[in-house]
Structures are given as C-alpha cells and as structure tokens.
Amino acid sequence: MRKIAKKSYLLISVFMLILLAACSGADTTGDGDSKNADGTVTAKIGVISYLSGPGAAYGEAITNGFNLALDEINEKGDVKIELVIEDSAGKQEQALTVAQKLMSDDDIVALLGPTLSTEMNVVAPEADLNGIPIMGTSTTAAGIPQIGEYVFRNSLPESLAIPAALEKAVAAEDAKTVAILYGNDDLFTKSGFDTMKEEAENMGLDILTIETFQKGQSDYNAQLTKIKDLNPDLILASALYNEGAVIMDQARKMGIDVPFVGGNGFNSPQVIEIAGDAAEGLIVATPWFGDKDEPKVQEFVKKYEEEYGAKPDQFAAQAYDALYIMAEGLKNAGEADRDALRDALAEIKDLDGVLGKFSFDKDGDVVMEPTVLVIKEGKFQLFE
Structure with a gap:
C-alpha cells in the first residue's frame, strides 16, 4: 500500500509540474530557446568587448551602443534580449577564455564581438565549430566572415574603406608617391597594410618606403625621419588610435606636413583628443x-x-545597429535557437539602421557604401 501511495504521489507531483510549466507563459527547450505566451521571443546574447587596457575606448563605445539599442528593443517588445557582457582586455587568450565561458551556457543563443580582428581570429573558429552565430561589430580585417557559416560582421571592412579614402586623397593632393606605416604585430593593422599596399600599387603610386612598429611603442623617430627625408605626397597609416595619434603628433612636431590617410583604427574621437x-x-x-x-x-x-x-563614434553606431540586426534575426527566426537565428541572419536584406541600409552578402559580410571624412577644425567632416 505504501508503494502504491508513493507512486500515486509521484504521478500527481509530475502532473502538477507539467501543469505549472504550461501555465507559466513560457516554453523553454534547453537550447536558449524560449517564447512568451504572446509570441515574443526572449534570448540571451553574449558580448565580448575590449573594456580594460589601452584600447578600452573602443569597447566602451561599443558597449554603450549595445545598451542603448537594448533599451529600445526591449521597450518595443517584439523580442526581449538579455546581454551577458565579458571583458577581453584586447587579448586573444582572454577573448577565447570568455568566449568559451559564454558558449558553454546553452541559454546564450549568439555572440557579439570581440572587438579586435586579432581576437576574432581565434574566437570565430570556436563559435563556428560550436554552431553559435557570432557577429563582429568592429572587426574589419580581411577574411573574417569566411571563417565559417556562423560568422558574420556588420563593420565595414578595410578592403572597402581604405580604397575609398585613398582615391579621394590622391585626387585632392594629385599624389604620386606614398610612404606606408603600420603595426606588424596585430592582425587588424597588418590587414589594413595589405589593403593599402595593394591599392597603392593598383593606382600606380610609387611606394617610397614601408615602415613598421609594435603595439605600445612610444617613439617613432626612426621611422618618421626616414619618411621625412623621402618627402612623400601622402602617408598611409594602419594603426589603432593610441599609436596612430602619437605618430601624427610626432610627425607634425618633426615638420612633416603631408596628409595622413588612416585605416579603420583612426575612426575614433580619441585620435583628436590625443593628437x-x-x-x-x-x-x-x-x-x-x-x-x-x-x-x-x-x-x-x-x-x-x-x-x-x-x-x-563609428564603433558605437555599428554596435547599435548590430543589436538591431540580431533582434531582426530573432524576430524572423521566431525562436531563440542558434541554427534558426543563423539562417535568419543570412537572409537579412536592406534593414534600415543609423549607418544606412544594411544587408549581408553570401559570406556573411556587410554590404554598404563608405563615407570619406577628414578631420578639420577639430572634428570629423565630409571630405569633398
């Protein structure tokens, strides 16, 4: 009798648990997949951002952009998103560690970030292997979306931005000769250099010298002296804002007055603040x-x-649009499922954002036209 009573009690308990789950207004599958009774998709998204260290201004702007979009998206109510934010400190090893931590949480349906292309180069293959969509909002080096079918970005690659800037600069200065300066210990700055060199050669420009430096370097006297002696029409520089601003400051103090054409790392107000x-x-x-x-x-x-x-700045705007892109993907997928979200993201076309109309190409790369700017009177202005 005691056994029968115990079994009856267990059956009643199980029935009550099922009933409570059905009445709770949410359906959870264990793959980060949940939907409210009103059809609203709820999802957790992991963020890997450069929040401490010398390039933290990038991560701060990016995180601000995410948080502003988050408030708006959740207020609209089509989808409900929770962000889980981790600091990479701009380091490959730390980016990979926090990415693995985020990916191990089955409730996290996608990743945003990391900030640097160098970090993305180690994190994206892991995300693709684990079948979790990952979107770079500031990673502009060549080849990133081609890492795998779960890898996307909404940041304009150097392969589109640098040629646009160089074409306008050459036309304005009637330039024939250039010097190139780049950081050779970072995937992002190395990729920018590759594009600069290829585009300069395609345009028939004479490359007088190619100079290199490392992250954290503070003295560029040797490189700039050589450049000054060669007297190029333009200096092409691929650098993060920290080094880039110092390079320009030291160049001007040495009497080098030719224009600089910068890569994507220069697109920060910090350049003006430092230089x-x-x-x-x-x-x-x-x-x-x-x-x-x-x-x-x-x-x-x-x-x-x-x-x-x-x-x-650009990094805040790209992050803001990126979360809206994720929200659109979740809405179109109809569920917070990693595979369904990946397929929905790939189909996004002509989504209106603050950067303009946005689409992904077949590789998961951004389709968008660049705008060329010049720093004039202490601020970024249209270069005409």
Missing part, C-alpha cells in the same frame, strides 16, 4: 557620419549624448 591639432587633415573612410541630416541618425546622436555625455 590635438596634429590630427588636422587626417583622411579616413567610415560607414558612420554623425552630422548626417537624417532623422534616424540625429535621434540616435541625441539619445546617445543624453545617456553618455559624448557624441557616438
């Missing part, structure tokens, strides 16, 4: 221009300034 007047005349290409006279852009700028007390 001051020495940043004047820097030419860059970017998908983002905060002074664009479009309601969507100006609304974003206003909200960002109110929230963070500064104007958004």
Whole structure:
C-alpha cells in the first residue's frame, strides 16, 4: 500500500509540474530557446568587448551602443534580449577564455564581438565549430566572415574603406608617391597594410618606403625621419588610435606636413583628443557620419549624448545597429535557437539602421557604401 501511495504521489507531483510549466507563459527547450505566451521571443546574447587596457575606448563605445539599442528593443517588445557582457582586455587568450565561458551556457543563443580582428581570429573558429552565430561589430580585417557559416560582421571592412579614402586623397593632393606605416604585430593593422599596399600599387603610386612598429611603442623617430627625408605626397597609416595619434603628433612636431590617410583604427574621437591639432587633415573612410541630416541618425546622436555625455563614434553606431540586426534575426527566426537565428541572419536584406541600409552578402559580410571624412577644425567632416 505504501508503494502504491508513493507512486500515486509521484504521478500527481509530475502532473502538477507539467501543469505549472504550461501555465507559466513560457516554453523553454534547453537550447536558449524560449517564447512568451504572446509570441515574443526572449534570448540571451553574449558580448565580448575590449573594456580594460589601452584600447578600452573602443569597447566602451561599443558597449554603450549595445545598451542603448537594448533599451529600445526591449521597450518595443517584439523580442526581449538579455546581454551577458565579458571583458577581453584586447587579448586573444582572454577573448577565447570568455568566449568559451559564454558558449558553454546553452541559454546564450549568439555572440557579439570581440572587438579586435586579432581576437576574432581565434574566437570565430570556436563559435563556428560550436554552431553559435557570432557577429563582429568592429572587426574589419580581411577574411573574417569566411571563417565559417556562423560568422558574420556588420563593420565595414578595410578592403572597402581604405580604397575609398585613398582615391579621394590622391585626387585632392594629385599624389604620386606614398610612404606606408603600420603595426606588424596585430592582425587588424597588418590587414589594413595589405589593403593599402595593394591599392597603392593598383593606382600606380610609387611606394617610397614601408615602415613598421609594435603595439605600445612610444617613439617613432626612426621611422618618421626616414619618411621625412623621402618627402612623400601622402602617408598611409594602419594603426589603432593610441599609436596612430602619437605618430601624427610626432610627425607634425618633426615638420612633416603631408596628409595622413588612416585605416579603420583612426575612426575614433580619441585620435583628436590625443593628437590635438596634429590630427588636422587626417583622411579616413567610415560607414558612420554623425552630422548626417537624417532623422534616424540625429535621434540616435541625441539619445546617445543624453545617456553618455559624448557624441557616438563609428564603433558605437555599428554596435547599435548590430543589436538591431540580431533582434531582426530573432524576430524572423521566431525562436531563440542558434541554427534558426543563423539562417535568419543570412537572409537579412536592406534593414534600415543609423549607418544606412544594411544587408549581408553570401559570406556573411556587410554590404554598404563608405563615407570619406577628414578631420578639420577639430572634428570629423565630409571630405569633398
């Protein structure tokens, strides 16, 4: 009798648990897949960002962009997203460690980041192997979306940005000769150099010298002296903002007055903050221009300034749009499932964002036109 009573009690308990689950208004499958009774998809997304160390301004802007978009998306209610944010400190090993931690959580349906192409080069293969969609919002080195079918990016690659900037600079200066300066210990800056060299050669420019440096270097006297003696029409520089700003400052102090054409790492207000007047005349290409006279852009700028007390840069704008792209993917997938989200992301076409209309190509790379800017009177302006 005791056994029968115990079995009856267990059956009743199981029945009550099933009933409670059915009445809870959510359906959870254990693969990060949940949907509310009203059809709203809920999802956790992991973020890997460069939040401490010398390049933390990138990660701060990116995280701000995510958080601003998060509030808006959750308020609209089509999808509900929770972000789980981890710091990579701009280091490959740490980026991989936190990525593995995030990927081990079955409730996390996708990853955003990491910040640097060098980090993405080790994290993306792991994400692809684990079948979790990963989107770079600031990774612009060649070949990243080609790592695997789960790898995407919405950041404009150097292969599109640098040629656009160089074409305009050459036309404006009637340039015939260039010197190239790049960081040779970073995938991102090395990739930028590769594009600069290839494009300069394609345009028939005479490359007078190629100079290299390392992350954290503070003295560029030897490289800049050689460049000054050769007197090029333009200096092409592939660097993160820390080194790039110092290079320009030292160049101007040495009397080098030719224009710099920068890679994507120069697209930060920190360049102006560090280099001051020495940043004047820097030419860059970017998908983002905060002074664009479009309601969507100006609304974003206003909200960002109110929230963070500064104007958004390219990295904040790309992150803001990236979370909206993820939200669109979740909405179209109809569930917080990794495979379904990957397929939905691949189908996104002409989504309106603050950067303009956005689509992915067949490789998961961005389809977008760059805008060429110049630093003039202490701020980024259209280069015309």
